[in-house]
Amino acid sequence: MRWIWIDRFLEFESGKRATAIKNLSLAEDYFAEHFPGYPVMPASLILEGLAQTGGILVGEANNFQEKVVLAKITFARFRREATAGEQLRYEVDLLHLRPEGASVAGRVYSDTDLIAEAEIFFAHLDRSRSQRIFGDHNFVFSGELKHLLGLAQAAAKQPDG
Amino acid sequence: MSSRDEIYSKVSATLVEALNVDEDEIKPTSTLQGDLGAESIDFLDIVFRLEREFGIKIPRNELFPESIFQGDPEFVQDGKVTEKGIAELRQRMPFADLSKFEENPEVSNISNLFTVEMITRYIEGKLSEPSKN
Numbered sequence: 001m002r003w004i005w006i007d008r009f010l011e012f013e014s015g016k017r018a019t020a021i022k023n024l025s026l027a028e029d030y031f032a033e034h035f036p037g038y039p040v041m042p043a044s045l046i047l048e049g050l051a052q053t054g055g056i057l058v059g060e061a062n063n064f065q066e067k068v069v070l071a072k073i074t075f076a077r078f079r080r081e082a083t084a085g086e087q088l089r090y091e092v093d094l095l096h097l098r099p100e101g102a103s104v105a106g107r108v109y110s111d112t113d114l115i116a117e118a119e120i121f122f123a124h125l126d127r128s129r130s131q132r133i134f135g136d137h138n139f140v141f142s143g144e145l146k147h148l149l150g151l152a153q154a155a156a157k158q159p160d161g
Numbered sequence: 162m163s164s165r166d167e168i169y170s171k172v173s174a175t176l177v178e179a180l181n182v183d184e185d186e187i188k189p190t191s192t193l194q195g196d197l198g199a200e201s202i203d204f205l206d207i208v209f210r211l212e213r214e215f216g217i218k219i220p221r222n223e224l225f226p227e228s229i230f231q232g233d234p235e236f237v238q239d240g241k242v243t244e245k246g247i248a249e250l251r252q253r254m255p256f257a258d259l260s261k262f263e264e265n266p267e268v269s270n271i272s273n274l275f276t277v278e279m280i281t282r283y284i285e286g287k288l289s290e291p292s293k294n
Contacts, residue, residue, distance in 0.1 A: 072202050072206060074178070074179065075178075075181075095209070095213075096212070096213075098209075099221065101205050103209055121205075123205070
């Protein structure tokens with residue numbers, strides 16, 4: 001399974017906000033065990049989708065020069081379960097952006113239903129320290145996340161509607 | 162202008178949110194790390210929230226300075242902060258109460274300077290600065 005928890009960006013406003021969607025298919029592995037006979041999306045994976053949406057919003061704001069890592073989920077509320085067949089919409093607003101890190105406020109909807117909300121905090125890894133450990137390679141925005149970036153960039157270029 | 166009590170209650174509400182602690186756990190003398198369990202990333206979260214709550218800008222390394230003594234061996238000797246180091250602390254953090262620290266200036270005690278009262282005093286000073294707008 002690939003570690004991408006967004007299917008598509010609908011909107012992307014650099015340094016401000018982003019909206020992405022995630023379609024929940026019964027074919028996804030986790031539904032088999034979470035739970036047998038009662039397929040609901042694990043709340044942690046809903047948060048992961050929200051964090052990917054927010055992480056890309058934060059990363060793009062600095063032209064992907066920073067290594068953006070999820071540092072803290074200050075709060076998260078889940079209002080109801082999300083089940084197979086639903087389409088989740090992740091809406092994220094950038095609250096703060098500084099050289100040291102950033103925070104975002106996110107909401108998850110299914111149609112007009114508010115499913116979850118969370119505030120997520122990202123740290124920028126210290127450049128000199130992470131360069132010593134990881135070299136120049138930006139391991140955060142590589143591979144699958146980079147693919148997501150392509151989706152974000154496409155959404156940013158498209159006119160609304 | 163906000164009174165010190167108002168500032169204090171807003172600061173403690175901010176800490177309730179950022180650190181997920183109960184309001185009655187927070188006292189003026191509570192240390193952020195030792196008493197309230199703050200970790201390094203929480204400090205930035207606290208800065209963000211204070212900026213929003215009070216409508217101020219908190220420059221990096223002002224409220225929570227990092228590596229104050231880096232690169233100057235005269236500031237620390239045998240794990241203790243020297244006179245010169247304490248003078249540096251006083252200059253960088255005029256809002257911190259150093260009286261207790263001076264009694265036992267072990268480097269590891271620096272984190273005890275970061276109290277709820279210290280933040281309150283910092284904000285108080287910040288709000289009394291002439292507006293730059």
